[in-house]
Amino acid sequence: MNSAVPLPLDLPELDFEAAGGTRIRRSILPGGVRVLSEAVPGARSATIGFWVAVGSRDEYHATATPSGHGSTHFLEHLLFKGTPTRSALDIAVAFDSVGGDSNAMTAKEFTCYYAKVRDSDVPMAIGVLTDMVTSSVIDGGEFETERGVILEELSHAADDPGDVAGNALFEAVLGEHPLGRPVGGTSETIEQATREGVWDHYLQHYRPNELVISVAGAVDHEELLTLVTRSLDVAGWERDVDAKPVSRRADTPARLADTRSLTTIPRPIEQVHLMLGMPGLIATDPDRVTLSMLNAVLGGGMSSRLFTEIRERRGLAYSVYSFAGSHSDAGMQGMYAACAPRNAAQVADLMRAELQKLADTPVSDDELARAYGQLSGRAALGLEDSDVRMSLLGRAEITLGEYLDLDENLRRLARVTATDIADMAARLVAQPQSLVAVGAVDDDLFANVDTRKE
Amino acid sequence: MNSAVPLPLDLPELDFEAAGGTRIRRSILPGGVRVLSEAVPGARSATIGFWVAVGSRDEYHATATPSGHGSTHFLEHLLFKGTPTRSALDIAVAFDSVGGDSNAMTAKEFTCYYAKVRDSDVPMAIGVLTDMVTSSVIDGGEFETERGVILEELSHAADDPGDVAGNALFEAVLGEHPLGRPVGGTSETIEQATREGVWDHYLQHYRPNELVISVAGAVDHEELLTLVTRSLDVAGWERDVDAKPVSRRADTPARLADTRSLTTIPRPIEQVHLMLGMPGLIATDPDRVTLSMLNAVLGGGMSSRLFTEIRERRGLAYSVYSFAGSHSDAGMQGMYAACAPRNAAQVADLMRAELQKLADTPVSDDELARAYGQLSGRAALGLEDSDVRMSLLGRAEITLGEYLDLDENLRRLARVTATDIADMAARLVAQPQSLVAVGAVDDDLFANVDTRKE
Numbered sequence: 028m029n030s031a032v033p034l035p036l037d038l039p040e041l042d043f044e045a046a047g048g049t050r051i052r053r054s055i056l057p058g059g060v061r062v063l064s065e066a067v068p069g070a071r072s073a074t075i076g077f078w079v080a081v082g083s084r085d086e087y088h089a090t091a092t093p094s095g096h097g098s099t100h101f102l103e104h105l106l107f108k109g110t111p112t113r114s115a116l117d118i119a120v121a122f123d124s125v126g127g128d129s130n131a132m133t134a135k136e137f138t139c140y141y142a143k144v145r146d147s148d149v150p151m152a153i154g155v156l157t158d159m160v161t162s163s164v165i166d167g168g169e170f171e172t173e174r175g176v177i178l179e180e181l182s183h184a185a186d187d188p189g190d191v192a193g194n195a196l197f198e199a200v201l202g203e204h205p206l207g208r209p210v211g212g213t214s215e216t217i218e219q220a221t222r223e224g225v226w227d228h229y230l231q232h233y234r235p236n237e238l239v240i241s242v243a244g245a246v247d248h249e250e251l252l253t254l255v256t257r258s259l260d261v262a263g264w265e266r267d268v269d270a271k272p273v274s275r276r277a278d279t280p281a282r283l284a285d286t287r288s289l290t291t292i293p294r295p296i297e298q299v300h301l302m303l304g305m306p307g308l309i310a311t312d313p314d315r316v317t318l319s320m321l322n323a324v325l326g327g328g329m330s331s332r333l334f335t336e337i338r339e340r341r342g343l344a345y346s347v348y349s350f351a352g353s354h355s356d357a358g359m360q361g362m363y364a365a366c367a368p369r370n371a372a373q374v375a376d377l378m379r380a381e382l383q384k385l386a387d388t389p390v391s392d393d394e395l396a397r398a399y400g401q402l403s404g405r406a407a408l409g410l411e412d413s414d415v416r417m418s419l420l421g422r423a424e425i426t427l428g429e430y431l432d433l434d435e436n437l438r439r440l441a442r443v444t445a446t447d448i449a450d451m452a453a454r455l456v457a458q459p460q461s462l463v464a465v466g467a468v469d470d471d472l473f474a475n476v477d478t479r480k481e
Numbered sequence: 482m483n484s485a486v487p488l489p490l491d492l493p494e495l496d497f498e499a500a501g502g503t504r505i506r507r508s509i510l511p512g513g514v515r516v517l518s519e520a521v522p523g524a525r526s527a528t529i530g531f532w533v534a535v536g537s538r539d540e541y542h543a544t545a546t547p548s549g550h551g552s553t554h555f556l557e558h559l560l561f562k563g564t565p566t567r568s569a570l571d572i573a574v575a576f577d578s579v580g581g582d583s584n585a586m587t588a589k590e591f592t593c594y595y596a597k598v599r600d601s602d603v604p605m606a607i608g609v610l611t612d613m614v615t616s617s618v619i620d621g622g623e624f625e626t627e628r629g630v631i632l633e634e635l636s637h638a639a640d641d642p643g644d645v646a647g648n649a650l651f652e653a654v655l656g657e658h659p660l661g662r663p664v665g666g667t668s669e670t671i672e673q674a675t676r677e678g679v680w681d682h683y684l685q686h687y688r689p690n691e692l693v694i695s696v697a698g699a700v701d702h703e704e705l706l707t708l709v710t711r712s713l714d715v716a717g718w719e720r721d722v723d724a725k726p727v728s729r730r731a732d733t734p735a736r737l738a739d740t741r742s743l744t745t746i747p748r749p750i751e752q753v754h755l756m757l758g759m760p761g762l763i764a765t766d767p768d769r770v771t772l773s774m775l776n777a778v779l780g781g782g783m784s785s786r787l788f789t790e791i792r793e794r795r796g797l798a799y800s801v802y803s804f805a806g807s808h809s810d811a812g813m814q815g816m817y818a819a820c821a822p823r824n825a826a827q828v829a830d831l832m833r834a835e836l837q838k839l840a841d842t843p844v845s846d847d848e849l850a851r852a853y854g855q856l857s858g859r860a861a862l863g864l865e866d867s868d869v870r871m872s873l874l875g876r877a878e879i880t881l882g883e884y885l886d887l888d889e890n891l892r893r894l895a896r897v898t899a900t901d902i903a904d905m906a907a908r909l910v911a912q913p914q915s916l917v918a919v920g921a922v923d924d925d926l927f928a929n930v931d932t933r934k935e
Contacts (some may be wrong), residue, residue: 069523072862092627107783115793119783124851125860145861175796181749183799184818188640295749297636329573339569344628365637397578404580407599408526
């Protein structure tokens with residue numbers, strides 16, 4: 028297949044050569060388990076990801092009570108605690124004893140268990156990850172011990188003003204949408220969580236048709252299929268051969284309430300962590316490439332508009348950037364800076380002004396070329412890590428519905444014009460904006476900042 | 482040269498094949514600039530590091546007043562602010578426009594400016610980094626603006642209880658030794674810093690014989706020498722052809738005062754950040770490999786002793802680990818955990834007990850093999866990143882005095898016995914121990930923890 032064609036993930040079997048001579052393959056096993064691989068010539072290690080298409084947004088449906096919030100993340104922890112054939116220590120030892128980098132991540136729309144190991148350790152990693160994902164016992168005693176660990180993890184996040192600001196911004200911008208909730212739940216919901224609730228969540232979502240296995244680096248697809256099939260057979264995982272693979276793709280954004288707001292969270296600390304955000308683009312929006320270019324210009328490096336205005340010219344902040352997050356039916360565009368309380372209102376004004384400038388005046392050819400250079404260079408350098416490739420494959424399958432290799436990615440970036448970026452900025456400026464400030468400030472400081480509900 | 486022989490860095494010219502078929506070369510240019518390269522077959526990118534053998538520990542000598550503290554870090558920031566031929570924006574644009582990952586790091590004994598770029602961008606990176614390091618103008622206006630940025634960076638660190646604990650532990654363990662000071666100085670010393678003081682510091686230390694250039698990945702040594710020589714000629718850097726390259730190697734540890742202490746730093750936050758530390762090994766100590774094995778067992782992974790006892794069995798912490806830091810004439814061994822205030826004394830006791838157990842009972846053959854597997858696997862996986870290779874070359878030259886390739890590294894790890902680890906643990910247990918706690922606790926909580934001066 029020509030690598031110029033994005034991977035059409037509706038076909039069951041795929042096999043094509045991507046940019047740089049890697050080979051991408053995809054198969055669907057009976058019961059709906061999807062297996063994707065990208066074989067990178069010369070690689071001596073691989074990153075293996077086991078993705079389940081369930082995240083914190085699914086917790087309302089799973090348990091119908093707020094006490095279920097955080098249960099996806101709780102479950103992720105528990106999967107490291109043992110199966111009928113492996114104790115928690117066995118699982119830890121398996122990866123530690125080969126120097127593997129193994130961990131898991133719970134997100135709003137998926138959970139991913141992954142390991143980076145040397146080529147010779149791939150079969151071990153597939154075996155252990157399959158066992159963890161399919162055969163967790165979720166022992167009651169382990170459940171109670173792990174509750175303590177998770178409460179400490181939440182305390183750590185509560186003590187991190189940047190984390191607090193990020194969670195508050197999602198809530199402010201996405202409102203009542205389930206994507207607006209923090210991934211880990213709260214201390215209260217974790218205190219209330221029950222072993223039965225988490226167990227039900229596990230049974231409901233950890234199913235063959237929600238599982239995606241993606242492997243990049245030193246991997247042979249046929250061997251991988253054999254390894255996965257054998258591991259699933261050992262696990263004896265119940266399979267419904269008629270089940271269709273679950274995707275999270277959506278074509279249209281959810282309707283959000285007008286989310287204009289100002290949130291100040293007082294903390295007795297030296298800096299104020301400021302975030303300004305607004306509804307962004309959904310994961311399948313073709314304009315996401317334009318938004319990437321916009322963010323390269325606005326807050327993507329040491330020469331970006333925000334960095335230049337807020338840090339280089341005025342010395343008001345050490346850390347300042349912009350970002351975009353995309354989910355299946357909602358997204359967020361945001362800007363971040365941490366500064367002294369006395370400068371917080373000025374920094375918030377500068378953020379708004381820089382976005383407005385992008386809407387008012389198209390960027391120069393130079394700046395457009397620089398943004399292209401930045402994103403294309405980063406994309407190329409990023410592909411040197413097999414974990415990045417593994418992650419791109421998994422997200423393509425679960426959320427995006429298409430896989431772009433480097434060549435196609437660069438072609439799309441190159442098509443973005445200065446007018447496209449100005450139009451995108453105007454579209455963002457027209458959205459209701461929310462401001463979050465965590466630190467030694469109160470609402471009055473931002474009296475002139477227009478984020479009140481109309 | 483046989484790769485089994487560590488790189489003897491006292492020879493001026495070196496050229497040998499290292500494990501994995503990479504080629505390592507080293508040359509000394511007139512005036513003492515050292516150029517090291519590791520060519521990795523098949524690499525399409527490279528990481529370039531410009532190292533200057535000056536760090537925060539050198540600031541007493543540089544300025545003879547406390548107001549000089551933080552001047553090395555201040556200087557690092559200023560080197561991004563322009564030269565006679567490049568503005569701050571030019572420097573930022575140079576790296577941003579190719580998607581390069583460029584930054585700098587100030588440490589206690591060196592400062593490193595680095596960039597990771599695609600192969601075709603290596604000449605650009607060498608040119609810009611040479612200009613930055615040799616020809617900074619340190620404009621008075623830029624100095625004042627950057628003072629604000631650095632004060633924000635220090636505020637950020639002051640709001641991070643883990644950072645606060647780390648700085649306090651260095652002070653507690655190393656006492657009056659200049660390595661005990663925080664790298665960035667304090668808000669007070671940065672408020673007092675003068676452009677003249679930083680300029681003097683620059684003139685004194687940014688000299689050809691203190692500069693080490695290390696490049697790993699897609700690099701040809703002869704081309705590199707040509708590029709560097711040309712860039713230095715353009716800069717017109719004054720060279721004293723008789724100057725000897727500066728090394729930071731020391732053979733014996735500095736004498737430290739008895740640093741047994743308890744430091745509590747009250748903060749109104751949810752967690753207590755606990756650090757228990759003691760004098761460790763200097764960078765050239767041949768027993769550092771034993772200490773690495775000890776830390777793999779004690780606190781190096783999900784199956785480590787600390788992780789198992791504190792997190793897995795008791796659920797008292799989310800983050801817990803041990804670490805070792807080595808400098809030329811002093812080092813530190815430490816343990817870290819963050820937990821609820823009510824559990825802090827218990828966690829501190831568990832840390833001490835786990836180290837004591839390692840001293841009392843040699844580890845099993847299984848655990849020894851696991852530690853070897855962990856460190857050897859990590860070392861192999863780490864070498865996939867050219868930034869890791871670049872960093873190993875630079876540190877070998879400046880601090881260690883020898884370069885170990887993977888094969889030699891594994892040979893040394895394999896020679897460590899269970900008895901060696903027990904002896905090392907006993908040696909650490911015999912050291913004066915310091916405990917630091919940042920959070921909602923006071924001294925009384927640790928009344929039973931034996932860290933008082935005798």
